[in-house]
Amino acid sequence: MLQSFYTAFTGLSADKDWLSVISDNIANVNTVGFKAERAVFEDLLSRSLTTFKNGAPVNREVGGGVFVSATVKDFSQGTFKNTNNPLDLALDGEGFFMVKDKSGVTYYTRNGEFRLDANGDLINMLGMKVQGWMLDDNGNLLGAVSNINIPRDIKPKSTSYVAFKEPSNLDSRAPFIEDNPNTANVDESIFNTANSSTFNYVNAITVYDSLGNPHNLEFYFIHKQDNSGNAFWLVYSAIDGKPVEIPAGSDKFAFLKIQFKPDGTIDEANIKGYGKVSSVTNESQTESADDGKFTLSNSPLVPGSVKVSYNSGNKEIFDDGKGNLIDKSTGDVKGTVDYSNGTIKVFDLAGNGNNNDSINVDYEYYDNTESTNSLDPKKIQTAEVDLKNGAAPIELSLNILPLKQVASDFIFYSEQDGNSKGDLMAVAVSEDGTIKATYTNGKVKDIARLAIATFKDKEMLVRKGSWLYVPNVQTFTPVIMPGGVISKVRSGMLEMSNVDIANEFINLITAQRTYQANARVITTDDQILQETMNIKR
Structure with a gap:
């Protein structure tokens, strides 16, 4: 008789635990990443007796009640909530985010409410990393899984690589540029x-020095034809008007000579330096009239190379690469230079009453020397260009192979690989878990890639509160992979609780009724026991 009291009591205890599980699920209906739990009931056996009648087994079993032996987590995916915060992340599929506390313990969570701290570390709302x-700069994974840190700024980087990219094209129908017939050496007047x-064409890109200063790298394209009627192109380049030595070597060449195959692609065996640059130091010239005009011994000149001294060296003016002679101390234009015929005009010496003013000139000029060495179009090294601004000289590697002629x-x-200093402006996360940072200099850089962990048996995960799980066996190793492999990372969204x-509520009603039923059993047992006690009366 007394056994039935205890049997009904186990039902009350089990229903009480079930109500606790249900109330916990309902209480966490708004908890991000929460996974509902389900109570697992297990029956108790008080006694069991098996006998045989006519050779057949007859069982006599009396149960001892029930208890909640386990709770099972429902890891089905919850619905997504749009937050428009790029660092709010949700996993569309399997897996868990990994976070680490200050003591180095790793936890696993479906809650992707992340933010940046003052040091640029990506953390959750508990401050875990x-x-x-x-x-790296090429988007490759660096080392092992670690804390994710997003730099608040990026340092200036000097341009070291410039590449033409498809669909860059030189029009094969472009007219040929003829040499100037009025110049004594026609090959020098190109x-x-x-x-x-x-x-025929000119265009420019912005490159950067080691201090982050921007400079214009200009490319001039000239369509030519040799005496045999073979077409080719010359490419001249300059940084802020100062010629770039292409390729670097003992002889200074001002141009690249490029020939194309009949299919319009570059003939890799016919890329050479063209147009040797020679230097003249301290050439003296005297005007023939009071007009400040002087004609140098060699032409055409190399733009940006001219330095003029006059008034016995007390005055110096410099070529800006655009045909102007500048006083660097004031920035005033003090003269002009015509590169095609080597004519210089100095304004201070025009109309001053002196018919035979003299100047001394340092300059560079072209001749028609052509290199005999073919160059690799994927890696043409230039000489250093010193811009005299306190930054390290710029030295470039050019890739011109994608250039076409159709x-x-x-x-x-x-494209080029340099940049100025940039401050962090925005952060975005792609579906594969790549974290991209946008900086004020316009550079968008791949900084890190999220690690996603999964377990062969997710039931081994134990709740630690605050959205966190840990494996119940610390030596167990989860499967860790980058985002996008087993699940997509949804930026600007959060995974809501999957509680239905x-x-x-149906479970709640059921638990309430079963609790009442077990209570009625105890009441009935009490009444029967009372009747038993009354037998003695």
């Missing part, structure tokens, strides 16, 4: 930056 792989009739409009498209309120 989000785990992932940092990336080019003049101040005269658009001496080149009957289509001129297109110039290129309707189902929980």
Whole structure:
């Protein structure tokens, strides 16, 4: 008789635990990343007796009640809530985010409410560090899983690599540029930056020095034809008007000579330096009239190379690469230079009453020397260009192989690897878990990639509160992989609790009724026991 009291009591205890599980689920209906739990009931056996009648077994079993032997987590995915915060993340699929506390313990969570702290570390709302792989400049994973840190700024980087990219094209229908017949050495009159009739196309990209200063890297393209009727192109480049020595070597060449195959691609065996640059130091010239005009011994000149001294060396003016002679102390234009014929005019010496003023000039000029060495179009090294601004000289590696020559409009498209200083402006996360940072200098950089962990048996995870789980065997190793492999990372969203309120209310009603039923059993047992006690009366 007394056994039935205890049997009903186990039902009350089990229902009480079930109500606790249900109430916990309902209470966490708004908890981000929460996974509902389900109570697992197990029956108790008080006694069991098996006998045999006519050779057949007869069982006599009396149960001892019930208890909640376990709770099972429902790891089905919850619905997504849009937050428009790029660092709010949700996993669309399997897996868990990894976070680490200050003592080095790793926890696992589906709650992706993350933010940046003052040091640029990606943390959750408990201050734990989000785990992932940092990336190098090429987007490759660096080392092992570690804290994710997003730099608040990036340092200036000097441009070292410039590449033409498809669909860059030189129009094969472009007219040939003829040499100037009025110049004694026609091969030396191939080019003049101040005269658009001496080149077909010009375009520029911005490059950077080691201090982050921007500079214009200009490319001039000249369509030529040799005496045998073979077409080729000359490419001249300058940084802020100062010529770039391409390729670097003992002889200074001002141009690249490029020939193309019949299919419009670059003939890799026919890329050479063209147009040797020679230097003249302290050449003296005297004007023939009081007009400040002087004609040098060699022409055309190299833009940006001219330095003029006059008034016995007390005055110096410099070529800006655009045909102007500048007083660097004031920035005033003090003269002009014509690169095509070597004519210089100094304003201070014009109309001053002296018919035979003299100047001394340092300059560079072209001749028609052509290199015999073919160059690798994927890696053409230039000499250093010292811009005299306190930054390290710029030295470039050029990749011109993607350049084409077909009957289509001129297109110039290129990339370079330098940048100025930039401050963090925005952070975004792609579906594969790559964290991208946008800086005020316009650079978008892949910084890190989130690590996603999964377990062969997720039931081995133990709740630690605050959205966190840990494996119940610390030596167990989870499967860790980058985002996007087993699940997509949704930025600007959070995974809500997967608790089904309707189902929980049904469970709540069921738990209430079973509790009442077990209570009625105890009442009935009490009444029967009372009747038993009354037998003695």
